[in-house]
Amino acid sequence: GSAAGVGGGLVQPGGSLRLSCAASGLTLDDNGIAWFRQGPGKEREGVSCMSMTPTYYADSVKGRFTISRDNAKNTVYLQMNSLKIEDTAVYYCATFPSHYSCGSIITRPSLQTLMLYWGKGTLVTVSS
Numbered sequence: 001g002s003a004a005g006v007g008g009g010l011v012q013p014g015g016s017l018r019l020s021c022a023a024s025g026l027t028l029d030d031n032g033i034a035w036f037r038q039g040p041g042k043e044r045e046g047v048s049c050m051s052m053t054p055t056y057y058a059d060s061v062k063g064r065f066t067i068s069r070d071n072a073k074n075t076v077y078l079q080m081n082s083l084k085i086e087d088t089a090v091y092y093c094a095t096f097p098s099h100y101s102c103g104s105i106i107t108r109p110s111l112q113t114l115m116l117y118w119g120k121g122t123l124v125t126v127s128s
Contacts, residue, residue, distance in 0.1 A: 008091060008122035011083055015126070019078040021093030021119050031116065032098040033076045034105050035067065037089035038121075046106030047091070048078060056102035061087075083126045090121035 007019040021033065032051025038044040048067040049056045055067060066079040076093060094115040096105060105111050 006122055008124045010125045010127065012128050013083060013085055013126055015083050016079070016081045017083065017124060019080065019091055019093075019122060019124070021076045021078075023074050023076075023095070023117075027074065029069075029071045029074075030098065031095040032100060032102065032105065033067070033069065034094050034096060034102070034115070035076075035078045035091060036094060036112070037087075037091045037124075039086070039089040042089070043109065044092070044112065045109070046112075049102035049105050050076070051096070051098040051100065051102050051105075053100075053102045056106050058106055080124070083124075085126050088124060088126045090123050092121045093119040 007017060009017060011017050032049065034049040035047040036044050037047050047058050047061055048065055050067050050069060057065060064082045067076065069076045095117045096114050100114060
């Protein structure tokens with residue numbers, strides 16, 4: 001199986017982008033899905049997650065980003081609104097066994113080792 005994230009680009013502060021993560025060879029409905037990002041000179045961090053446990057957002061994106069899933073298209077989306085310069089990063093989608101807690105997946109970097117598949121990163125640049 002594999003997953004590919006697309007939809008990045010250059011956007012001004014305050015703007016919006018929607019990232020997509022399409023899976024092949026695996027059914028997203030059977031897996032947890034998480035979005036991570038790695039900004040310039042920073043460690044990779046969790047952004048948002050959905051699985052059998054409640055959807056979770058990092059504090060830095062709460063209220064601005066929305067994760068959703070289209071099972072028919074086997075695709076997960078990350079709608080990003082009110083983008084800030086500090087949102088600039090390469091964004092990655094990843095799948096994991098759905099019984100793991102989203103809150104833990106996002107807040108504990110060591111749990112990134114649980115990811116089953118990593119999508120190709122997509123660059124989001126927020127700049128005026």
